[in-house]
Amino acid sequence: MSPRKAGRQELTRDSIVYKARELFIEKGYQELSVRSIAKELECSHGAIYYHFKNKAALFYAIVDEGFLALNKRIEEILGEGQEQDKQKQQRLMLAFLEFGLNNQSKYEMMFMQGKKEVGGLSREAANHSYERFAQAMQTHSSSLLKASAVMSAFISLHGFISHYHGIVKGYEEVKTSAEDHVEFIIKGLENETKF
Incomplete structure (x- = not known):
């Protein structure tokens, strides 16, 4: 031996x-x-x-850590302060952008993997995270938002992260652009509720 x-x-x-x-x-x-x-x-x-049962289960364990961290951040923001709805929405969206840009490899594994073997596992966790985000956006809206409007806001945030993925080292490099982008999304959501 x-x-x-x-x-x-x-x-x-x-x-x-x-x-x-x-x-x-x-x-x-x-x-x-x-x-x-x-x-x-x-x-x-x-x-x-x-x-671990297989490679997909191992991958999911890694992805799950990322979603736990993201969901924890969402819950922290929801539990902080007595801000008006618009400010709470802004903080939620900026926190999502910050998480994605400060954790690019983790974010890629969480939201950008489309392989058949892990698609169902990672999609389930992503859907749960999205549902929590959507509930928070609805809760902090002055009027009822269409589900399609919330999804469009989420996709727009994801697009922002995808655009800067691998180009910047972190959120601070594009903080002003991120704030402008979130303001643009907020205005779109406000317009959506007027119809």
């Missing part, structure tokens, strides 16, 4: 997720296998399967 490598840590679910996140970002979902993750972790692929 060969001795264990000195200083090597025990293989845990968290250590697998940490390393797999790096590898998914570097190589992409299609190019990465459980065996290649195991090789990087210096363990058997069976050790990974002990914690």
